[in-house]
Amino acid sequence: MSPKPADPNVRTALVEAAARLLTEEGPSALTTRRLAREVGASTMAVYTHFGGMEELRTAISLEGFRRLARRLNGVASTDDPVAGIVALGRAYRRNALANPDLYRVMFGSHPEDWAMGPADQAMTLGTFMTLVDAVQRCIEAKRIGPGDAWAIAAQMWATLHGIVMLELSGFLGHSDAVRTADEVTFNLAVGLGDQPALARRSIGGALAPSEH
């Protein structure tokens, strides 16, 4: 028919349409035919630019990590390093709630077979390193005892991931999720050596002052 004026960036259009379909209509809307209709192309576009739906999903996953990185970088730095971790956690949760299906794609498959370039690798790893750095600041400020910042960050990440996943699946209501996140953060901080009074002040908010 009418040969299209050769959109120079069909690839970007596909990723954007895919992310939009995913957040607006859920995973079932993410099909080659629907995507093709959406960007005004044929289903072949997906195969020319990505190789298949699987590779397109990893591209969407990277888009999800990009959004997460943007949120984490937008967290204002504070004097209180423990409060900084709390702020990071809240930004992490807000991102997941704002892009639930994107979040599920990000953490739903093995990252080792994503086959991404070094720049994308650094970007995705950077989202975790933001947390590692925040933990390191807590250690240097002597708010928590000396230890492996990477391992401690892994504890916090896994914990928050669990809460967020249960919240996204409906096993935890929103208020339960917030309460659990605050309490677990408090307990982790104290378990890592922070003083309860300091930890409570850093977390603030919904943490019941009667506890401990």
Place this chain on the structure above:
Amino acid sequence: MSPKPADPNVRTALVEAAARLLTEEGPSALTTRRLAREVGASTMAVYTHFGGMEELRTAISLEGFRRLARRLNGVASTDDPVAGIVALGRAYRRNALANPDLYRVMFGSHPEDWAMGPADQAMTLGTFMTLVDAVQRCIEAKRIGPGDAWAIAAQMWATLHGIVMLELSGFLGHSDAVRTADEVTFNLAVGLGDQPALARRSIGGALAPSEH
């Protein structure tokens, strides 16, 4: 063709075949046509007995909770209530690793639209109540401070769920997962009021003795 001798329990056969296909070949093998072939029936069987693939998935989910309950009930009781929680957590993780796709189905959709009978509700809730009871024993033994056993159990469950999910998705290696689980359990216990020396002994195993 030849009218089958009317298997009195096609329903059970379908659930068993579905659970087997899920664990042996993954989610993509769980189709109406494959199930029909597997139990020697037509695809209509799924609709007569369940209503559709969605309802069949909730039936599989219940089977997953049944297996989890069996594992949790098989945990030997101990004098040390904190060690009891650790043992429950390890049984929980073992169950998830033994039935990864079943585990994903269990926690992959909103439980409120499962539409299960009261017996199944009690069974699924019971798996969580096992943990709540174990927490309550810790409180009564004064190993951890007074508090809402339900809320504390939710913290531990969410934490372990996060670790297990990251492990199933390949974001955490097995040894990292075990280490993270031990460390986070230690930190949670101490944060909740347990003495570090007692907590370390209750967890035992891979927990680095140099910490704290």
Place this chain on the structure above:
DNA sequence: GCATAGTTATAACGCCGCTATGTATCCTTG
């Protein structure tokens, strides 16, 4: 003995991911 309810097989509808094929466009090279 017969109606009624429940279960089943068959066939079809509109989707899906994916591929083979022919064609049109762009970029290189002389």
Place this chain on the structure above:
DNA sequence: CAAGGATACATAGCGGCGTTATAACTATGC
């Protein structure tokens, strides 16, 4: 500028998917 190869594209088709309508079969209750 012209020739030629690489790239991107639309079309059409394959087998498979969930689901539904229909008709035939079985089993139960009067």
